[in-house]
Amino acid sequence: MFKLLKYALYDILKSRFAIIYTVFLALVAISIYQVSDDLSKVSLSLMNIMILFIPLIAAVFATTHFYNNLEFIELMLAQPVKRIHVFLSQLFAVVIMLSLSILLGFGLPMLLWGADGSLLTLLAVGVVLSSVFAGFAFLASVLTRDKAKAIGISLALWIYFSLVYDGLVLYVIYSFADYPLEKTTLALVMLNPVDLGRILMLMQLDISALMGYTGAFFQQFFSSGLGILIAVGALLIWMLFPNFLAMRVFKKRDF
Amino acid sequence: MISVKNISKKFGKLQVLKEFNLEFELGNSYALMGPNGSGKTTLIKTILGMVIPDSGDITVGSQSIKGDVRYRKQIGYMPQIGHYPANMKIGQLFSMMKDMRPEIKEYDLELVEAFELDQMKDKSMGTLSGGTRQKVSAALAFLFNPEILILDEPTAGLDPIAVEVLKAKIKKEREEGKLILITSHILSDLEELTNRAIYIYEGEVFFSDTIEELKEITGESKFSPAIAKLMQWTLKKKSSKPLLSHV
Amino acid sequence: MNRLIIFILILTFRGFSAEAAKIILKPGQSIQAAVDGAVAGDTLIFSPGVYTASAVTIRKPLSLIGENYPVVDGENKGNIFLVAAENVLVRGLKFIRTGKSNMDDSAAIKFFDSKNCTVENNILEDAFFGLHFSNSSKLTIRNNKVKASATREFEVGNGIHLWKCKDNLIEKNEVSGHRDGIYLEFVTNSLAKENLIQGNMRYGLHFMFSHDNTYLRNTFKRNGAGVAVMYTKNVTMQENRFEENWGSSAYGILLKDISDSKVIGNIFRKNTVGIYMEGSSRIQFKENNFKENGWALKLMASCDQNLFQANNFSGNTFDISTNGNTVLNELKENYWDKYEGYDLNRDKIGDVPYRPINLYSMIVEKIPASVMLWRSFMVTLLDRMEKILPTMTPNEMIDHSPKMRPYDFG
Numbered sequence: 071m072f073k074l075l076k077y078a079l080y081d082i083l084k085s086r087f088a089i090i091y092t093v094f095l096a097l098v099a100i101s102i103y104q105v106s107d108d109l110s111k112v113s114l115s116l117m118n119i120m121i122l123f124i125p126l127i128a129a130v131f132a133t134t135h136f137y138n139n140l141e142f143i144e145l146m147l148a149q150p151v152k153r154i155h156v157f158l159s160q161l162f163a164v165v166i167m168l169s170l171s172i173l174l175g176f177g178l179p180m181l182l183w184g185a186d187g188s189l190l191t192l193l194a195v196g197v198v199l200s201s202v203f204a205g206f207a208f209l210a211s212v213l214t215r216d217k218a219k220a221i222g223i224s225l226a227l228w229i230y231f232s233l234v235y236d237g238l239v240l241y242v243i244y245s246f247a248d249y250p251l252e253k254t255t256l257a258l259v260m261l262n263p264v265d266l267g268r269i270l271m272l273m274q275l276d277i278s279a280l281m282g283y284t285g286a287f288f289q290q291f292f293s294s295g296l297g298i299l300i301a302v303g304a305l306l307i308w309m310l311f312p313n314f315l316a317m318r319v320f321k322k323r324d325f
Numbered sequence: 326m327i328s329v330k331n332i333s334k335k336f337g338k339l340q341v342l343k344e345f346n347l348e349f350e351l352g353n354s355y356a357l358m359g360p361n362g363s364g365k366t367t368l369i370k371t372i373l374g375m376v377i378p379d380s381g382d383i384t385v386g387s388q389s390i391k392g393d394v395r396y397r398k399q400i401g402y403m404p405q406i407g408h409y410p411a412n413m414k415i416g417q418l419f420s421m422m423k424d425m426r427p428e429i430k431e432y433d434l435e436l437v438e439a440f441e442l443d444q445m446k447d448k449s450m451g452t453l454s455g456g457t458r459q460k461v462s463a464a465l466a467f468l469f470n471p472e473i474l475i476l477d478e479p480t481a482g483l484d485p486i487a488v489e490v491l492k493a494k495i496k497k498e499r500e501e502g503k504l505i506l507i508t509s510h511i512l513s514d515l516e517e518l519t520n521r522a523i524y525i526y527e528g529e530v531f532f533s534d535t536i537e538e539l540k541e542i543t544g545e546s547k548f549s550p551a552i553a554k555l556m557q558w559t560l561k562k563k564s565s566k567p568l569l570s571h572v
Numbered sequence: 573m574n575r576l577i578i579f580i581l582i583l584t585f586r587g588f589s590a591e592a593a594k595i596i597l598k599p600g601q602s603i604q605a606a607v608d609g610a611v612a613g614d615t616l617i618f619s620p621g622v623y624t625a626s627a628v629t630i631r632k633p634l635s636l637i638g639e640n641y642p643v644v645d646g647e648n649k650g651n652i653f654l655v656a657a658e659n660v661l662v663r664g665l666k667f668i669r670t671g672k673s674n675m676d677d678s679a680a681i682k683f684f685d686s687k688n689c690t691v692e693n694n695i696l697e698d699a700f701f702g703l704h705f706s707n708s709s710k711l712t713i714r715n716n717k718v719k720a721s722a723t724r725e726f727e728v729g730n731g732i733h734l735w736k737c738k739d740n741l742i743e744k745n746e747v748s749g750h751r752d753g754i755y756l757e758f759v760t761n762s763l764a765k766e767n768l769i770q771g772n773m774r775y776g777l778h779f780m781f782s783h784d785n786t787y788l789r790n791t792f793k794r795n796g797a798g799v800a801v802m803y804t805k806n807v808t809m810q811e812n813r814f815e816e817n818w819g820s821s822a823y824g825i826l827l828k829d830i831s832d833s834k835v836i837g838n839i840f841r842k843n844t845v846g847i848y849m850e851g852s853s854r855i856q857f858k859e860n861n862f863k864e865n866g867w868a869l870k871l872m873a874s875c876d877q878n879l880f881q882a883n884n885f886s887g888n889t890f891d892i893s894t895n896g897n898t899v900l901n902e903l904k905e906n907y908w909d910k911y912e913g914y915d916l917n918r919d920k921i922g923d924v925p926y927r928p929i930n931l932y933s934m935i936v937e938k939i940p941a942s943v944m945l946w947r948s949f950m951v952t953l954l955d956r957m958e959k960i961l962p963t964m965t966p967n968e969m970i971d972h973s974p975k976m977r978p979y980d981f982g
Binding site: 108114117122232233237240244247250252255259264265269271272275279280281282283289293 | 943948
């Protein structure tokens with residue numbers, strides 16, 4: 071597996087996309103550092119960009135990569151290696167590339183101009199969201215035989231989790247405003263990886279406002295490590311679940 | 326060496342292979358023929374483990390294709406069109422293939438040398454022409470000196486010199502007692518390279534025997550008209566099938 | 573002759589007072605007996621060690637001075653010292669374990685009807701009330717460390733408690749773990765400065781009907797509900813820090829019916845609400861730093877004629893929220909980090925006005941749970957739309973001269 075991964079990484083890390091993406095992220099980070107007065111503003115601006123674009127890019131890139139490499143994947147399958155290893159080498163290569171781009175593109179400016187807890191959280195959330203959406207993309211790719219369709223599914227998932235879902239939650243909150251909704255909202259948020267990443271950032275940036283909640287449960291959720299633990303746990307499930315499903319399908323799929 | 330036993334495969338509603346049975350023996354070279362969509366590719370992919378059959382089994386040597394993947398070490402496969410990661414270098418591709426078979430230490434570098442791939446080791450796959458990529462595919466298929474060679478349209482896209490080099494190599498391997506399975510649309514190549522013909526029609530074996538037998542049955546003295554006749558028969562009726570079944 | 577007698581008398585008196593001025597107490601000795609035996613103006617020196625005491629009553633000018641913090645143990649019985657006199661000095665003692673009763677408001681030292689008294693450099697541990705003053709004046713309360721370790725609000729009284737006192741100085745004290753850190757009611761003309769009030773159950777500072785006071789360079793941190801001040805006019809609060817007061821009803825400072833006051837140069841950092849105001853008028857807020865609060869300001873519609881000028885607002889989740897539509901307060905020349913305008917004429921003032929009330933903050937006000945969606949793309953879109961076409965946010969709440977760069981208050 072690691073041998074396959076090694077060669078997959080040789081290829082992907084040298085791709086034009088990897089370089090462009092890293093440079094793009096670095097430029098974004100550098101310009102934000104230049105115009106912002108303090109670190110919390112930097113992480114705010116970076117977060118706005120990250121929450122929106124990193125899942126999008128992860129989804130589109132992973133789908134494209136899968137289909138561009140489909141014939142090669144087929145050739146690999148004709149070799150004496152396990153299917154799971156072929157799948158994982160491709161997946162890990164994509165996730166590692168996307169993560170390295172974030173770590174370098176956002177991380178280097180942080181090394182230069184400083185970072186705080188929220189910025190480090192941001193890096194971690196970026197990596198996690200990349201893996202989650204790469205998982206969605208691989209799942210969409212193994213489920214269909216058509217590249218356009220797979221990209222369509224990936225994009226739909228991105229729109230759903232980035233925009234539609236929050237709209238629905240807001241609608242629910244608004245419709246049931248007279249009921250105690252904290253736990254419901256929290257549970258709904260757990261069902262969306264983008265929201266989870268955002269909540270982790272909120273706990274860094276807006277803890278003062280979050281602590282305005284009534285009820286001991288929320289005080290505890292936000293102030294203690296419990297909230298972070300639960301959010302991180304839910305994110306891990308989000309990371310593993312689509313990838314695991316995709317792997318299952320890949321194992322049984324015809325090429 | 327390869328026995329295909331009762332393989333069935335459906336893609337959606339389309340039955341691609343129906344209760345498919347075939348035997349492939351070492352020392353023979355098989356021309357796998359049939360119209361588009363007849364199941365040739367599916368058969369090859371099933372043997373290679375890329376397509377998973379709904380029922381039945383295939384054994385390679387004595388190993389079933391289900392489960393353990395090691396049987397593929399005995400197979401050299403040359404795909405119809407070789408797509409490789411664009412930024413991977415030729416040298417890296419070769420070392421990756423070697424890494425997948427760590428216990429094989431002896432390499433057959435005849436084609437690598439004949440195609441002068443050694444001198445292009447540091448070229449990225451993405452920069453290569455289609456023909457060169459075919460050469461890489463061919464060289465890889467023979468690299469590990471496998472017992473079985475599965476060649477999917479091996480001469481397509483190659484320049485005439487390379488075609489001759491490859492054909493000579495295939496003949497040589499056949500004489501050494503390998504099992505060779507070729508699909509091609511170029512009938513002259515098939516006539517030259519194979520001694521047995523398999524004709525598949527709508528997921529079933531329509532003909533499988535020596536080329537001499539094929540010529541005798543069809544009453545043609547040449548390969549191409551014999552195949553053409555087979556095709557006509559398949560279109561007319563399937564009832565003639567039992568007549569032809571010499572298996 | 574008469575003159576001579578007077579001269580001798582004076583000499584004797586002086587000599588007497590200088591001679592008897594120092595009474596040295598040993599651990600275990602009765603403090604009350606020593607106090608009773610002393611003459612006005614005497615000094616009682618406490619040798620190091622442990623003294624037990626309860627309701628020691630002092631009715632004459634005395635100095636009580638501890639060497640190396642001798643412990644005065646109240647053994648959980650009522651008050652430790654009761655003072656009703658002038659010119660009393662208590663310095664360098666460590667008071668522990670007063671009674672824990674709400675009935676008599678047990679305190680380490682309780683002053684009634686006193687004047688010119690000084691309490692300094694003392695340590696108070698596990699007192700119910702720490703220092704309790706009523707109906708007194710010209711008090712100096714300096715450099716005391718008052719620390720309680722109760723876990724619930726009703727188990728403990730206030731750290732420094734003044735009722736109906738005037739002309740006082742409260743400085744450099746540290747109060748923690750009490751109900752209110754500093755509690756003032758009907759206290760006027762006083763100065764509280766450089767106190768460190770943190771980790772109290774309810775309010776760091778709590779005053780009512782306490783006019784003409786000044787609060788300077790105090791720190792109020794992590795108190796249960798921050799600082800709450802009410803029904804007072806002419807207050808000056810300058811260069812204080814209000815920090816990390818978190819909770820559903822915790823405020824950097826809560827102003828209720830405060831008027832004609834000045835809030836200048838303070839830092840409000842990491843509070844759920846920086847300043848919550850209701851029924852307050854004519855307050856000047858200048859040169860304050862509002863940083864990383866949930867809401868920098870919650871301005872209820874009952875406030876008017878307040879001025880917010882030249883403050884920094886940065887890293888707050890929401891800058892301002894309000895419950896009404898007409899807002900008769902003035903905002904000018906503030907720096908808002910969320911401001912996205914431009915400055916074409918380079919006068920360091922943004923060319924387009926800033927509206928500090930965010931649409932979503934109004935939704936959060938109505939439905940607290942919706943804060944979970946804050947900073948989602950959806951909500952950002954909503955806010956953008958509202959910024960372009962304001963329909964719900966109050967029109968009057970606007971800063972026409974937002975600064976482009978933050979102020980450097982040093």
